[in-house]
Every structure is written in C-alpha cells, then in structure tokens.
Amino acid sequence: MIALLLLLFSAGTAEAGNFGITTGLDLGIWKSTFTQQAFGLKTAISGQPGYAFSPNFGFLFCPYVFVEYAPYLYKSSTPTRSAGATGASNEVDAFSLVAFNGGLIVPVVPVEVYSGIAYGNYGFKYGSNNDYSGYLLKAGITYRLGLGASTNLKLKFECQRHFITQDDSGLIPASINTAANLYVLTIGFNFSKRFGRQPVDSVAPRTGG
Amino acid sequence: MTILLTGCGNSMNCAILGNNVNGRINFGDRAPFGSQRTQLKVELSKDIFATVWQSQVVDNSQNLISVPYSLCADNNVNFTIRAFSDQNANGKWDAGEGTGRDDGTSDGNAAYVTRNIPYTAPADKNTSGDWKKVNGVDIWIDEGATR
Numbered sequence: 468m469i470a471l472l473l474l475l476f477s478a479g480t481a482e483a484g485n486f487g488i489t490t491g492l493d494l495g496i497w498k499s500t501f502t503q504q505a506f507g508l509k510t511a512i513s514g515q516p517g518y519a520f521s522p523n524f525g526f527l528f529c530p531y532v533f534v535e536y537a538p539y540l541y542k543s544s545t546p547t548r549s550a551g552a553t554g555a556s557n558e559v560d561a562f563s564l565v566a567f568n569g570g571l572i573v574p575v576v577p578v579e580v581y582s583g584i585a586y587g588n589y590g591f592k593y594g595s596n597n598d599y600s601g602y603l604l605k606a607g608i609t610y611r612l613g614l615g616a617s618t619n620l621k622l623k624f625e626c627q628r629h630f631i632t633q634d635d636s637g638l639i640p641a642s643i644n645t646a647a648n649l650y651v652l653t654i655g656f657n658f659s660k661r662f663g664r665q666p667v668d669s670v671a672p673r674t675g676g
Numbered sequence: 677m678t679i680l681l682t683g684c685g686n687s688m689n690c691a692i693l694g695n696n697v698n699g700r701i702n703f704g705d706r707a708p709f710g711s712q713r714t715q716l717k718v719e720l721s722k723d724i725f726a727t728v729w730q731s732q733v734v735d736n737s738q739n740l741i742s743v744p745y746s747l748c749a750d751n752n753v754n755f756t757i758r759a760f761s762d763q764n765a766n767g768k769w770d771a772g773e774g775t776g777r778d779d780g781t782s783d784g785n786a787a788y789v790t791r792n793i794p795y796t797a798p799a800d801k802n803t804s805g806d807w808k809k810v811n812g813v814d815i816w817i818d819e820g821a822t823r
Contacts, residue, residue, distance in 0.1 A: 503741040506704050510741050557738060594737035597744050635744035636698040637811040642782075643702065643742045 487527035487661035489535065493623055495519040495653030497541045499559055501589070504644040514559035517543040519651050523568070527659060531572045537583065538564045541651070543592065557594075561629075561649065563587030563603075579609040589629055589647050599645065601632040607651075617659050625651040690748035693804055696793055697747040699813030701734065701759050703774070704783055715762040717769075718745050718815070722755050724788060725823075729755070733762070751795035756788040758823065759815045774817040784816040 499514040518541070525535025543558040563585040570581025583605045590598045607625030614620055627649035632639060639645055690696060701716050716734040721727060734745045749755050760775040762768075769775060776784025778791075791810060798805030 505702070505741050508703065508741050510739055512738050512740075591738065594735045595740060595743045597740070634700070634742075635746065636700050636813070639700075639742070640814070643700075645742070 485528060485530045485661070486663065487659055488525070489527055489533065489657060489659035490524045491522070491619075491621070491655055491657030493519070493521045493523070493621070493653035493655030495623075495651060495655075497561075497649060497651040499541075499561070499589070499647050499649045501557075501559070501591075501647045502645070505642055512557050514557050515543055515545045517541055517545075517560070519653055521651075521653065521655075523657075525568075527572075527661060530661075531574060532569070533572065533579075533581075534567065534569045537566050537568050538562075539566060539587075539651075541649070558592045559590065560592065561587055561589045561647075568605075568607075577611045577613070579611065580607070581609070582606040585627075587629060589631060597634055599631045599634050599647075601630050601645075603627050603629040603649075605649075611657070614656075619657045619659075621653075621655050621657050623651075623653045623655070625649075625653075627651070686748050686750050689807065693807045694809065695746035695748045696751075696807070696809045697749050697757070697791075697813055698744070698809060698811045699746075699757075699778070699815060700742045700744050701736075701776075702742045702782075702814055702816045703761075704776070704816040704818040714739065715765045716743060716745070716759055716817075717762045717767070718747060718757065718759045720747055720749060720755055720757050722750075722753055724756055725758065733767075749791070749793060751793050754790050754792050756790055757813060757815065758784075758788070759817065760823070761817055769823060774819060775823050776815045776817040777823075778813055778815050782816050783818050785818070 496516050497519040498516045501512045503510045521537055521539035523535045523537040525533055527533050539562060541561040543560055545558050566583060566585035568581045568583035570579055572579050585603050587603050588600045605625055605627040607623055609621050609623045612620040629647040629649060631645040631647060714736045716736050718732050719728045720730040722729050732747055734743055736743050757778040760769045761773050763773050778789050779786040780789050793808050793810055795808060
C-alpha cells in the first residue's frame with residue numbers, strides 16, 4: 468500500500484493540478500455477523516447495531532484516483548451486560564488503526580467507489596468475552612453532495628469481511644474457520660484541496676473517499 | 677513491574693502480568709446448542725484430578741464452537757487441565773454432559789498432557805523477570821460416558 472501511495476504520489480506531482488489532499492470525518496451506524504465453522508458445526512451471531520466513527524486522511528491523483536488512511540472505531544450501542552445475563556443480544560466492538568482505502572471518483576455522476584484492506588480487532592463484551600483480530604477486506608460506495616469548491620457531504624455504505632486469525636489464545640487453529648461480516652452506513656463531511664495549475668480541460672471533481 | 681507473593685501462589689503475578697495458561701474449549705462431536713445457556717467449566721489439577729486445585733467458569737451464552745479461556749497456574753509444578761460442558765449449571769460434571777481433556781487430541785479422551793511452567797523470580801524485584809505464558813492449551817469437548 469505504501470509503495471502504491473508513493474507511485475501514485477510521484478505520478479500525481481508530475482501532473483500539476485491533479486494532486487491534492489483530502490480529509491474528512493464519518494459518523495454512522497454499523498452491524499455485524501460473527502461466524503465460527505468447525506467440526507461440521509456452524510455458529511452465526513448477530514451483533515447489536517452500534518455507532519461508527521471513522522476519520523480519513525488521503526491524497527488525490529490523476530484526477531480520478533484517491534488513496535486514504537481511514538482508521539475506524541465501531542462501538543456497541545448497548546450498555547455492558549454482566550457475564551451470565553440471558554438474552555439474544557451481543558455487544559461487540561471493532562477498531563483498526565491500520566486501515567487503507569483506494570478508490571475511483573466516478574466521472575459525471577456524484578459517486579465514488581473504493582476498496583481497502585486493514586488489520587483490525589473485533590471483540591465480544593457479552594457472555595464469553597473474546598478478543599479477536601485479523602485481516603479484513605472492505606468495499607464501499609459513496610454518494611457525495613457538493614457544498615462548495617472544496618467541501619462535500621458524503622453518504623457512504625461499506626461492507627467488510629473480517630478474516631479472523633487470532634484470539635485470546637494466539638493463532639486460531641486452521642480447522643476453526645472464524646470470520647465476521649460488517650456493514651457500515653455513515654454520513655460525513657470531507658474537505659479537499661488540489662495543488663498547482665489545473666488543466667484547462669480538467670473536469671476533475673474534488674474529493675476523496 | 678513488581679513481583680509479589682510468589683511464595684503464596686501466582687495470583688498476584690497473574691493479576692499484574694496476565695494469566696499464564698491460555699487456550700480454547702472446542703466442541704467436537706458435541707454441539708453447544710440448546711435451549712438453556714451453556715456454562716463451560718475448566719479445571720486444573722496438580723495430582724491428575726485426585727483433587728481439583730483451581731477452576732474457572734466460562735459462560736458460553738453465545739453458543740460459540742470455540743471459546744477462549746485463561747487460567748493462573750503456579751510455576752515449577754506439574755499440572756493437568758480438563759473441561760466439561762456444565763449444561764445444568766450446577767458446577768459439577770453429570771453423566772451426559774460433554775467433557776474433554778488437555779491431551780493434544782481432537783477428542784479429549786487420551787492421557788493428559790502434563791504441563792509445567794518454569795519461572796525464577798528475578799533478583800531485581802522491580803522487574804517481571806522471564807514470565808512465561810503457555811498458549812494454545814486447547815481442549816476438545818465430546819460425548820463422554822466418563823471423564
């Protein structure tokens with residue numbers, strides 16, 4: 468990802484006006500489904516909907532490409548339940564400080580599509596308190612509403628597939644397939660600035676993911 | 677990091693440095709599903725279960741197939757570990773409840789693995805010394821007429 472960033476950076480700086488920076492903040496809701504599969508058994512657990520928080524910082528290139536660093540924190544919306552409480556709800560949270568997106572700003576229509584990779588944490592806080600982590604892939608689509616030359620309001624929907632490889636006891640044996648699907652809907656503001664001379668025929672929109 | 681009361685057991689060390697036995701309770705041919713919430717009980721013995729020295733209840737109300745657990749074992753002594761599915765939550769194993777041993781197999785019915793975690797208290801009491809943790813002490817629960 469860093470190599471890609473540097474490559475795109477150098478390409479972008481060579482084309483003055485196509486390079487820019489972008490930053491933003493998204494707030495919303497999320498929901499997840501956790502699964503374990505082994506020994507011919509499968510368990511699927513739905514988490515309670517919760518709050519999503521994700522800032523982003525990135526670069527604009529070319530002029531329809533962006534990459535961004537987008538750490539996130541997803542919290543449960545329910546209060547902590549004591550272990551042993553009965554009920555169907557599951558309080559979970561998730562976060563990542565190592566999360567990157569790369570995407571395309573679709574010309575003509577106010578839409579962006581992106582995908583990303585991250586290493587994140589996914590934890591239960593109900594019944595058996597378990598702390599899982601692993602790699603995840605994600606993809607999303609953003610609808611943007613321009614509020615000015617450099618400001619956008621964004622509505623974003625993102626799906627994540629979390630390949631969980633580790634728990635409290637270290638690496639999970641290969642025979643136990645553990646994963647989580649996360650669905651995130653956010654709304655947020657995004658600010659961007661492009662540098663240098665804009666090409667005369669450029670219709671590049673501002674924006675990043 | 678101060679090491680205290682090593683002569684009185686490891687509870688203080690584990691509280692500061694984390695439990696030194698970590699593993700999972702896995703369900704083999706014994707599905708953890710049911711109308712009642714399932715409690716799992718992990719037991720640790722120093723005399724191959726002539727007596728139970730320490731135990732811990734892990735609540736599996738989510739009906740997970742694999743549930744992590746952790747225990748605090750004394751250092752420099754031999755110990756063995758077993759677990760069972762305490763479906764009626766009475767704290768003891770009853771016939772018909774799934775059970776398994778820390779035996780390195782995927783059915784939990786073989787001879788126990790005898791474990792020993794060495795540790796020497798550091799001369800400098802303000803350091804943690806060489807605190808060791810044993811991870812991956814997995815126990816498979818299956819149908820068992822006896823433990």
